[in-house]
Amino acid sequence: MNQQSYTSTEAALQHYKEGLGAFTQKLPEIARSFNAFTEACFEEGALSKKEKQLIALGISLATQDEYCTIYHTKGCLDQGASEQEILETCGVAAAFAGGAAMSQAVTLVQECIAELATKH
Template identity: 65%
Template sequence: MEQEQNIQHTISAKDALHDYKEGLGHFSEKMPDIAEAYKAFTEVCFQEGSLSRRQKQLIALGISVISQDEYCIIYHAKGCIDQGCSEDEILEAVGVSGAFGGGAAMSQTVTLVQGAIQELHHKGH
């Protein structure tokens, strides 16, 4: 029988997503033109195209791991889950990040990414 790992990470995935949305809302109130342009740009970037939305979320998660950005890691881990990625697909994608980012990328993978998967995928989101 496989034991579920209890990995501690620095922030709750759900809290981080809430904080991000709240902060984005505040920024949008203060800088609506910039916020709308950014939103339109990112929506186009993540549209279905030659790459699927699923593939784009996996790429974005890998970039987030390399960038060491906890909020983006959690946001795109959720994006991967929302697009139906399996835990193995997510871990393989961020494993590739380790080839470029070494120990720093792997530390994010074995803590924050796995914690977000456990919190968002196994408990619902």
């Protein structure tokens, strides 16, 4: 990972949560507003929560955001996405963003599935 090397995707998620907590203490109104906005974006609507998580995963891969890739792979699993659905999403992201997205799909996403799917 870019910022720090982790032994697991769960450690990266914990690192993110700790950073978010510190940020929230320093800028509570911004954090509250951002969290409210993102929660609203991921509510069930014309698109299901699962579909929205799959879209977010594809965007995360295309933008090379490793924390979001982990977070949204977990979100996909939490919303009941199958490994096949997740990997097809990775394929679409790779078709759009090329080799950079594919490199994350064949490493980080598969590591997330292996580590986090056992929790479901």
